[in-house]
Amino acid sequence: MTIAFNPDSIRPDLAANFIGGRKILGAGVVFDVLRPSDGALLSPLHAASMDQMSQAAEDAATAQKSSGWGRMDPRARARILRRWADAIDADRAVLAPLEAVGSTRTLAEILAWDLPYTAECIRFFAEFADKHGGEVGATADDRFGFTANEPYGVVGAIAPWNLPLVMAAWKLGPALAAGNAVVLKPSELTPFSVVRLAELAVAAGVPAGIFNVVQGMGHDIGDGLVRAEQVGKVSFTGSTATGRAIMSACAATGPKPCTLELGGKSPQIIFADADMDKACAIVARAITLNAGQVCVAGSRLLVEAGVADEVTERIAALFRAHRLGETWADGTTMGPIVSEKQLSGIDAIVQTARAEGGEAITGGARVERAGTFYEPTLIAGLSADATAVQSEIFGPVLTVQSFADDEEAYGLANGTRYGLAAGVHTQNLSRAIRATRALEAGTVWVNRYGRSDDFILPTGGFKQSGLGKDLGREAYLASCKSKTVLIGL
Numbered sequence: 001m002t003i004a005f006n007p008d009s010i011r012p013d014l015a016a017n018f019i020g021g022r023k024i025l026g027a028g029v030v031f032d033v034l035r036p037s038d039g040a041l042l043s044p045l046h047a048a049s050m051d052q053m054s055q056a057a058e059d060a061a062t063a064q065k066s067s068g069w070g071r072m073d074p075r076a077r078a079r080i081l082r083r084w085a086d087a088i089d090a091d092r093a094v095l096a097p098l099e100a101v102g103s104t105r106t107l108a109e110i111l112a113w114d115l116p117y118t119a120e121c122i123r124f125f126a127e128f129a130d131k132h133g134g135e136v137g138a139t140a141d142d143r144f145g146f147t148a149n150e151p152y153g154v155v156g157a158i159a160p161w162n163l164p165l166v167m168a169a170w171k172l173g174p175a176l177a178a179g180n181a182v183v184l185k186p187s188e189l190t191p192f193s194v195v196r197l198a199e200l201a202v203a204a205g206v207p208a209g210i211f212n213v214v215q216g217m218g219h220d221i222g223d224g225l226v227r228a229e230q231v232g233k234v235s236f237t238g239s240t241a242t243g244r245a246i247m248s249a250c251a252a253t254g255p256k257p258c259t260l261e262l263g264g265k266s267p268q269i270i271f272a273d274a275d276m277d278k279a280c281a282i283v284a285r286a287i288t289l290n291a292g293q294v295c296v297a298g299s300r301l302l303v304e305a306g307v308a309d310e311v312t313e314r315i316a317a318l319f320r321a322h323r324l325g326e327t328w329a330d331g332t333t334m335g336p337i338v339s340e341k342q343l344s345g346i347d348a349i350v351q352t353a354r355a356e357g358g359e360a361i362t363g364g365a366r367v368e369r370a371g372t373f374y375e376p377t378l379i380a381g382l383s384a385d386a387t388a389v390q391s392e393i394f395g396p397v398l399t400v401q402s403f404a405d406d407e408e409a410y411g412l413a414n415g416t417r418y419g420l421a422a423g424v425h426t427q428n429l430s431r432a433i434r435a436t437r438a439l440e441a442g443t444v445w446v447n448r449y450g451r452s453d454d455f456i457l458p459t460g461g462f463k464q465s466g467l468g469k470d471l472g473r474e475a476y477l478a479s480c481k482s483k484t485v486l487i488g489l
Contacts, residue, residue, distance in 0.1 A: 003108045004330040007035060010101045012043045016191055017052060017215050018198040020059040021208020026215055027052055033191060035101055036336040037326035038370040042102050045191050047216035053183075053224050056212040060154045060181035061230040063209025070151040070179030074130035081126035081177060084204035085119040091200060099165055099193040100327040104293055104335045107328055110165075117453060118169040118197075121471075124455040125173035128476040134483075144487045149480035151179035152232030152257075156225045158218065158246075159194070160237045161187035161338055162293040162394075168194045170470045171235045172211065178479035181210045183231070185222050189338055191215050218242060227253045233479065234258040237295065239392075240418075240464045247467075259468035259478055261295060261460060263392040264420030267413040268298040268449060269435065271406075271426040272307045278447070279425035280311060283398075284318035286423065286449040288376050291334050292396035293342075296421040296459075298449050299393060301400040302412050308402040312380060315398070316362040319376035324367055337372040337395060346374055346395035353379050353388040353399075363396070390416055406431065410438040419462030423449040442466070 012033075015023040026046035033042045048056070064070055069077065088095065092115050100107040105114060137145040157171035164186060175182050186194045194213055201211045214221055218238075226234050226249045233256060236246050240263040250256045268283050270276075286298030303311045325332035337343040343366055350364055363377030376396045382389050389399050403409040413422060422441040426432050436444045442461040451459065458472030468478055 003111065005097045005107065005328050007037070007040075007101045007326070007328050010042070010097055012098065012102070012192040013195070014044065014046055016045060016195050016213075017048050017056075018195050018211070018213040019052065019056045020063070020212070021202050023195065023199070024052065028216055028221070031188070033102060033189065034339070036104055036338050036372055037328065039372065043192070045188060045215055047188070048214040048221055050220065050224055053214045053216070053221050054228065056183045056214050057154060057156070057225065057228040057230040059209045060183050060212050063207055064151070064153050064181040067207035067210065069181065069207055069210050070153075072179070077177070077179065078126040078129040080205040081122055081129075084201050084206060085122040085126070087200040087204050088115065088119040088122070088197070091196070095165070095193060095196055097328070098196060102192055103164055103190045103327065104162065104290055104338050105327060106332050106335050108332075114163065114165055118165045120453060121166070121169040121173045121455060125177040125476060128174070128473070129177045132473070132476060132480075139486070142489050144489055146485050148483045148485060149178070149477070150483055152479065152481055153180060154230045154232055155180045155182050155479065156228065156231035156234045157182055157184045158222050158225070158234075158236045158238065159184060159186050161189040162290060162295070164190040164193050165197065167237055168197060170237070170475070174475040174479045175235070176206070176211065178476060180233075180479055181212070183212045183214060183225055185214050185216065185225055188215065188217055223249060226250060229253070232256060232481075237261040237470075239263055243466065257478070259470065259475070260466045261470055262420075262464065262466040263418055264295050264297065264461065264465050265300060265390065265392055265416045265418040266296055266298050266421040266423070266441065267300040267302050268423035269409050269413060269425065270301070270303045270307070270311055271428070271431065272304040273427050274425035275427060275447070276307070276310065276314070280314040280318065282423070282425070282449050284315050287398045288319065288322060288334050288396050289450065291337055291374065293338060293394055296443070296450070297394070298421075298423050299398060300389060300413075301398055302409050303400060303402055304409075305402040305404055308400070312361060312378065312400055316378050319362050319378055322376055324373050326371065334376065334396065337374050340372055342394065343372040343374055346393055346397060349388050349391060349393050350377060350379070350397060353382060353386060356382060356386045358382040358386065358388065358399070384412060384415055392418070406434070410435070414440045417464045420465035421445070
């Protein structure tokens with residue numbers, strides 16, 4: 001079956017802010033949004049002004065109270081959210097090309113995974129609406145005590161560009177199910193598809209003003225949103241440096257709680273007893289999926305010395321087999337880098353790796369064609385403190401190091417400031433369990449790598465990879481504040 005479309009047929013609406021239940025033309029700066037696949041202009045983006053951002057926060061707070069969204073029968077709220085999820089499924093002909101043309105996600109990937117995942121994420125959290133209301137405490141006989149969960153009111157959410165719809169759903173699902181209103185700032189690089197989500201939400205019955213979208217840059221609109229007095233909680237996915245700035249702003253203007261999913265430099269460990277066909281395929285996909293532009297990308301390969309040459313050759317061959325192409329083209333197996341700036345940053349680290357003694361077994365250069373593409377790259381010969389080993393690259397670049405025994409493997413794996421995820425490949429059950437205990441990572445995958453649709457499993461990082469959890473029960477409860485009530489009898 002052919003999966004393709006004409007990119008010139010996609011013309012996003014210039015009114016790309018969504019405030020108070022309707023699309024609004026931004027009154028802030030105007031800048032061009034380019035198509036990563038060919039560098040052509042997708043559309044000008046009219047960012048919100050600071051006044052419009054403030055209006056969105058105010059409208060959200062007003063709507064959350066006046067609409068009764070937070071006090072609604074929780075099953076009724078869940079029904080509205082499920083209708084919204086159904087609308088997302090039904091809108092694939094509009095949403096999928098809109099997401100693909102302006103992002104790094106191929107149309108085939110969006111249809112097969114992103115859209116179903118987004119809709120199911122909303123459904124999953126809708127079911128929490130009447131499942132976690134608080135609990136009764138054990139008190140003395142002459143009193144009755146309990147805790148009650150209540151919404152914060154307004155959640156300020158800032159989403160990244162790498163998986164625009166999916167990351168938006170992570171933030172919207174728990175916050176809305178818990179009865180909050182949301183003001184979402186998407187990345188200025190991928191601004192348009194979440195506006196369509198907001199339209200569908202209102203059509204499904206989400207009250208006007210409960211889900212708002214403001215466009216703009218992080219240093220002004222994003223910072224203003226975090227600092228807005230109406231915002232009671234912040235959810236952010238992005239770089240560690242920006243996460244620190246957001247924590248500082250939350251402390252200065254609250255304090256207010258925040259959930260932060262930040263950078264990663266995740267290791268993948270292959271032991272000699274692994275199923276090599278399966279392990280090598282998983283490792284290669286874990287760094288080339290979305291051209292390596294994934295927070296949990298498995299960007300460091302650690303392989304037992306006795307099989308290092310074999311594994312390196314296998315993965316290099318898998319890298320060379322990729323077909324790079326436009327997100328809208330049939331047969332593309334790896335899409336573009338999101339921007340020229342990001343591409344230049346990737347290449348700078350690869351060239352630094354060469355200067356530090358690394359060898360590009362395969363790849364190591366940008367692809368000379370329209371758009372922003374980088375070759376899948378495998379680098380060997382680097383020390384543990386090399387720049388490419390320690391720095392988040394956010395591209396299809398995998399470093400490889402060998403180890404002699406388990407303890408050396410864990411030492412290398414834990415040897416960065418990050419702790420977002422890790423992968424272990426072994427057929428020895430005891431070794432696998434020991435590895436999950438030894439690795440300093442918020443998620444450890446064994447004989448697989450990457451997230452599934454098991455929404456009940458939370459995700460979040462250790463060390464400088466973040467604070468708090470997305471997904472799971474933890475994400476829902478993080479969207480609530482707990483009130484203690486004690487009644488004398």
